[in-house]
Amino acid sequence: QLDRGCALHTAARGGLSSVSTQDVPAERPRAVFHTSESDPAKHTEQHEGRLYNIPLEEVKAVFPHGLPYRFQQQIQTFNEARVMVRRPALELLAYLKGSNLAHPAVRYVIYGERGTGKTMTLCHVVHYCSRQGWLVLHIPDAHLWVKNCKELLQSSYNKHRLDQPLQASVWLKNFKTSNERFLQEIKTQKKYMWGKRESTEEGRPLGEVVEQGLARVRSASDAVGVVLREVKQQSHRGSFRLLVAVDGVNALWGQTTLRKEDKSPVSPEELTLVHNLRKMVRNDWSGGAIVTTLSQTGSLFKPSSAYTPHELLGKEGFDALDPFVPIPVANYSPREFESCYGYYLERKWLQHEKARTEDGKAELQFLSGSNPRQLDRLAGPL
């Protein structure tokens, strides 16, 4: 058995060498729709429509946050994480493999209708990048930062802005889990003052900034801002590669449901987290890529039929993100549908006797409209 858990850490920087893990040959041969290729780097068109396995330890390490809730439940039920290789993801991976890191970071926007698999595509890309040894800045859902916030503090750094200590600390914790080794290697460039007594000297590892943010929750948002700035500057220099993965990027330019104490609405710029994130998403740095997803489900004040970038981002967001590479994600093709159906059948998720027949399959396809989310919900009670 090759070292699966260490695959992340031993991957050489600056090269495409990656260790491919094979399934143990003693297992019985999996059906057609599985592939034993666990490494996203090796996925090609012949793997399209097939499901590949991510070992559970990797899942915990790479995706402390970011997987859709239902998928996490599925992982718990089936005791394995199987992700389908689909064409938009393959397209993105091809772009990433061929991208020139000296150029400014290219922005990719994954868009599509509800429940077609945008977040899963993003997770696939994140997995690939973490296997390749990139530093992954994964924001699971930007909508969480603009709504349902219990505490808003006025920022000490900039009086006009508002801090969100809870969300920031949660994110810092997850960031720490996913990128442990980078935190030791990256050194701060500047001295940062956290209030009157505490400060971080120049040249200290970034891990200390993160600890600071976690310990002093009040300054967590500022810690996030510091992390983002450092990471951006250093990737610009080319010491490592940076992937900024934002899910629900349309939250950054929409409206918020938060209100200040005098009941006036808060606009997104007034939140420190959003402000810093916007700076990250601008393509004024090089040495990495920015992959974002639009999401209607969490979005505020947007009609449910909106799914194109123009509708969901609004004029401001569109101008800020322009130019970008749009990547549409569609419903399952017949082949993908068959492999998903076969997987459910194999794991005995579909218990109904009629579900095993051809008619049952046709019925499922019709009723779900080949939409991944609908299929998942339909197959639940069966």
Place this chain on the structure above:
Amino acid sequence: VRLICTTTAVQRKNAGASGPEKYTEAFIKKQIEEFNLGKRHLANMMGEDPETFTQEDIDRAIAYLFPSGLFDKQARPMMKHPNEVFPEQRKIQWGEDGRPFHFLFYTGKQSYYSLMHETYEKFLNVQKHQDQLIAQGLPLQKEKRNLAGSRWLTKIELEEMLLEKLSDDDYSRFIQLLQKLAALPCADVEENYIQKFSKEVPVQLQKVVIEPLQYDEQGVAFSTGEGKRKTARATAVVYDNGTGKITVNGTDILHHFPVLQDREQLLFPFQFLGRIGKHDMVCTVSGGGRSAQAGAIRLASAKALRSFVTEKEVEFMRQAGLLTVDPRVKERKKPGQEGPRRKFTWKKR
């Protein structure tokens, strides 16, 4: 058992046999004269020729001069001949000296018994004729009367004809006698008499014509169907050689019907025939709510699928209820109640 649909003949009450004359003959005569005069006046008013002014023209003129929005046609203003307006009544059955005219007057049901006598006379006639034919040669068995397409007069119709009340027993006896008469082989002699008491039943079963398949430019077969449910109206075009894609009003089925129940309704005709992934469908729908639109499209698609399918399967679909229009509509609210059935809250004091 409550009759839901009855013909008007059954529903009309018999007014002719109730009680002695309410209108004298002179009164009726005067009404007829007034009617004719009025007819000529009306013709003049409408600018038409009084001589050739028929009852239809009268009806049209009245509908034009007195427009009414009432639903019941009988409640609208009408101008008809007095014989139609005033029901027939029995004239006085006895003379000035008190002696009745008819010999069966003191039975109480004079016209009924006289009818029975007459019918029995005809019956004996036919039997005599039959005996004669047997004596001469073989009795001629001409074609039997088609009893399937005709019915006997109902009790109310018979009462109207006789202008006196009958009991159920009397009526059934009369009908039995008629049937016996009609069953005889040589009953054609009295065919005229029998026809006075029978009526044609209109053929109710209309054979539904299944349209043949049409072909569009690429040679793909398609057929259309229409359906409705509550207030929703839908048209569906079902194409052959498809992948099971469905478009509703230009949008995908998942967009238009986010609820699973509606999509199941759409699935039903295809699943029943076992043709789920074989046809494409493009439909337009308007009106109604979410469930009504789904039901309307289901009916429309089932009707369109008839052209693709054998007659036996069409019969199966009809028995499954896929081809019947759902007659349920929203019930009207009644005055004095809060809704169609719900009454106001009952307060004791």
